[in-house]
Amino acid sequence: MATSLAEFKRIGLVNSLRNCQLGTGLPTTDLETIADLAIPKSLEKGEYLFREGDPSRGFYIVQRGAINVHRVNALGKEQVIHVFRTGESFAEATLATDKGYPGDARAVEPSQVLLVQRDGFIGLLKRRPDLALRMLASMSAHLRVLVGQLEDLTLKDVETRLANWLVKQCPDSQNPKPVPIQLTVTKRVLAAELGTVSETFSRTLAKFREQGLIGVKGRTITVLSPPKLWALLQRHLGG
Amino acid sequence: MATSLAEFKRIGLVNSLRNCQLGTGLPTTDLETIADLAIPKSLEKGEYLFREGDPSRGFYIVQRGAINVHRVNALGKEQVIHVFRTGESFAEATLATDKGYPGDARAVEPSQVLLVQRDGFIGLLKRRPDLALRMLASMSAHLRVLVGQLEDLTLKDVETRLANWLVKQCPDSQNPKPVPIQLTVTKRVLAAELGTVSETFSRTLAKFREQGLIGVKGRTITVLSPPKLWALLQRHLGG
DNA sequence: GGCGCGCCTTGACCGCCATCAAAGAAGAAC
DNA sequence: GTTCTTCTTTGATGGCGGTCAAGGCGCGCC
Numbered sequence: 059m060a061t062s063l064a065e066f067k068r069i070g071l072v073n074s075l076r077n078c079q080l081g082t083g084l085p086t087t088d089l090e091t092i093a094d095l096a097i098p099k100s101l102e103k104g105e106y107l108f109r110e111g112d113p114s115r116g117f118y119i120v121q122r123g124a125i126n127v128h129r130v131n132a133l134g135k136e137q138v139i140h141v142f143r144t145g146e147s148f149a150e151a152t153l154a155t156d157k158g159y160p161g162d163a164r165a166v167e168p169s170q171v172l173l174v175q176r177d178g179f180i181g182l183l184k185r186r187p188d189l190a191l192r193m194l195a196s197m198s199a200h201l202r203v204l205v206g207q208l209e210d211l212t213l214k215d216v217e218t219r220l221a222n223w224l225v226k227q228c229p230d231s232q233n234p235k236p237v238p239i240q241l242t243v244t245k246r247v248l249a250a251e252l253g254t255v256s257e258t259f260s261r262t263l264a265k266f267r268e269q270g271l272i273g274v275k276g277r278t279i280t281v282l283s284p285p286k287l288w289a290l291l292q293r294h295l296g297g
Numbered sequence: 298m299a300t301s302l303a304e305f306k307r308i309g310l311v312n313s314l315r316n317c318q319l320g321t322g323l324p325t326t327d328l329e330t331i332a333d334l335a336i337p338k339s340l341e342k343g344e345y346l347f348r349e350g351d352p353s354r355g356f357y358i359v360q361r362g363a364i365n366v367h368r369v370n371a372l373g374k375e376q377v378i379h380v381f382r383t384g385e386s387f388a389e390a391t392l393a394t395d396k397g398y399p400g401d402a403r404a405v406e407p408s409q410v411l412l413v414q415r416d417g418f419i420g421l422l423k424r425r426p427d428l429a430l431r432m433l434a435s436m437s438a439h440l441r442v443l444v445g446q447l448e449d450l451t452l453k454d455v456e457t458r459l460a461n462w463l464v465k466q467c468p469d470s471q472n473p474k475p476v477p478i479q480l481t482v483t484k485r486v487l488a489a490e491l492g493t494v495s496e497t498f499s500r501t502l503a504k505f506r507e508q509g510l511i512g513v514k515g516r517t518i519t520v521l522s523p524p525k526l527w528a529l530l531q532r533h534l535g536g
Numbered sequence: 537g538g539c540g541c542g543c544c545t546t547g548a549c550c551g552c553c554a555t556c557a558a559a560g561a562a563g564a565a566c
Numbered sequence: 567g568t569t570c571t572t573c574t575t576t577g578a579t580g581g582c583g584g585t586c587a588a589g590g591c592g593c594g595c596c
Contacts, residue, residue: 129444131452132534139444151441154434160444183426183433190429191422195393197436202390204443205368205378205399211451212492213370215552244573253451258553260575276562295371454582483543497583499545515592 068093074172078119078145080196088186095178101125101165108159114152116176120144123169124243126251129161138251140203141166150197153180166243216254218294220262223252224272224281231288241277307332313411317358317384319435327425334417340364340404347398353391355415359383362408363481365490368400377490379442380405389436392419405482455493457533459501462491463511463520470527480516 071093075081081089098121101107107118107125118125120142127139127148139161142148152159153176183190210219228237241248249259263279266272271287273280281287310332314320320328337360340346346357346364357364359381366378366387378400381387391398392415422429449458467476480487488498502518505511510526512519520526 129448129452131448135452137448137451139447150433151437153437154430155437157441160441180430183430185426187423187426187429190426190433191393191419194389194422194429194432194436197433197440198390198392198394201436201440201443202396202399204440204447208378208443208447208450209368209370209376211447212376213368213374246573255554256574257555257576261553264575485543494584495544496546496585500583503545 071096071098071172074121075119078121078147080119080147080192084189084192088182088189091182092174092179095175095182097173097175099171099173101169101171103165103167105165107163107165107171108149109162110160111158113158114149114156114176116174116179117147117149117153118142118163119147119172119174121170121172123171124166125163125169125171126166126247127161127163136250138253140200140207141251147196148200150193150200152176153183153193166247211253214294216252216258217262217265218291219252219254220259220266221287221291221294224266224279225284225288225291228281228284228287231284234283234285236273237281237284239279239281241279245277310335310337310411313360314358317360317386319358319386319431323428323431327421327428330421331413331418334414334421336412336414338410338412340408340410342404342406344404346402346404346410347388348401349399350397352397353388353395353415355413355418356386356388356392357381357402358386358411358413360409360411362410363405364402364408364410365405365486366400366402375489377492379439379446380490386435387439389432389439391415392422392432405486450492453533455491455497456501456504457530458491458493459498459505460526460530460533463505463518464523464527464530467520467523467526470523473522473524475512476520476523478518478520480518484516 068090072086072089075089075092075096076084081092095116096119099107101123108115110129122144124144125142125148127142128136129139130136140148149159149163183193210222214222224239225231227239245259246256249256252259263272263274266287267274269290270282271290272282307329311325311328314328314331314335315323320331334355335358338346340362349368361383363383364381364387366381367375368378369375379387388398388402422432449461453461463478464470466478484498485495488495491498502511502513505526506513510521510529512521
């Protein structure tokens with residue numbers, strides 16, 4: 059069984075694709091076609107994958123790490139659009155239009171991504187309508203996330219957003235057992251993801267701590283009682 | 298030439314479809330297929346087309362009027378996502394997933410929309426991959442708008458947003474000739490579209506008036522010198 | 537005409553949160 | 567170890583803009 063190096067890589071890519079949202083359930087032949095279009099790329103922490111306006115080369119799938127997609131205004135302030143993690147894909151929106159990428163993408167931590175090249179993939183879409191539907195579904199999901207983000211930032215305060223984030227980290231918000239949360243990024247970065255700055259983030263954590271809702275030790279936040287935090291969240295959301 | 302009533306309606310629909318973003322350039326046979334899937338609906342001012350969470354019946358094309366898509370938080374505050382006007386389509390995102398509509402849709406003024414029914418359209422998409430690509434393009438555009446909205450609301454102040462809106466109403470921002478703008482909606486509604494309230498909107502208009510940039514008389518705003526307003530906008534955007 | 541009802545404007549107030557500043561704490565580099 | 571940088575926390579301050587309240591304006595309607 060002589061298997062070439064290229065063949066090996068292909069098998070690895072196919073397996074990788076099968077494990078991501080877009081690929082699950084897809085027939086192997088399609089995955090192979092996509093694999094042949096894909097170019098892997100490693101990114102160091104802080105490295106940029108693309109910048110706003112760059113011409114689209116295709117869309118990306120995160121194999122490992124986390125990619126922060128954001129926009130920068132003229133004063134240099136950043137607004138996080140979304141942080142994409144393992145298995146997620148992004149920038150599909152650039153497939154169908156010739157405008158460039160709509161934001162900047164930077165690795166939050168050391169990451170590995172797959173670039174699925176645009177032209178070849180469009181050709182595939184034309185042959186496989188069901189794949190096109192899947193892309194539509196993927197973009198729908200992104201739209202929903204974005205709408206949620208918009209609502210969060212304009213209709214909810216920082217306290218609510220943080221409480222919401224903390225509750226989401228708990229496997230079961232009704233289970234009174236304390237949940238330790240290990241931050242994979244600095245608090246400053248997490249603050250940015252939540253649409254605020256480190257100072258406000260810190261103050262809000264302190265507020266929760268004073269209320270006995272959480273414990274903070276270095277980069278570990280412990281939700282002392284998920285149901286209590288959940289109740290606070292409900293009070294906020296319920297007016 | 299005996300032409301049935303149904304045939305008449307179909308011809309009207311096809312013409313209507315040809316004039317909207319999604320339909321331009323599409324072969325007539327496709328337009329006819331879509332026409333057969335479409336249900337026209339009239340809405341009075343203030344009437345709701347759908348509410349958040351309603352199961353998706355399909356997507357919509359605005360034939361006449363304006364549809365405000367927004368979200369409401371628990372306290373009843375609304376965040377405008379986008380206002381769709383003649384020729385635009387929306388809620389395509391509900392085609393590919395079985396989740397309901399992600400927001401509320403209400404007619405800002407008396408409107409006429411086409412509902413393109415979901416199931417039939419999905420069938421069409423499977424037969425016409427190029428149409429699927431077109432839907433992808435349409436959703437890309439929505440994503441871009443949404444990203445822009447997010448940036449606007451979090452990275453720009455009301456003054457900048459209003460200046461931007463005013464400049465966009467001018468056919469040529471470099472032409473010093475005054476441009477009268479007739480509002481089709483109340484100032485309160487326009488304020489909401491810009492992500493603020495009527496009081497702040499009013500104050501910002503007053504500020505521009507004091508600077509001699511605009512004139513306000515009832516529901517008519519006159520940009521006295523588009524280039525001056527444009528310059529102000531550039532100063533804001535340029536830091 | 538007079539009345540009533542929204543809309544619009546302006547003033548007063550204040551809360552959220554970003555910014556600036558300063559001082560610990562924690563690593564990283566050497 | 568020392569030094570230096572980065573992160574984190576806490577205090578002080580201030581601004582943007584939302585809310586409440588009170589007229590004024592416009593306009594339809596009787």
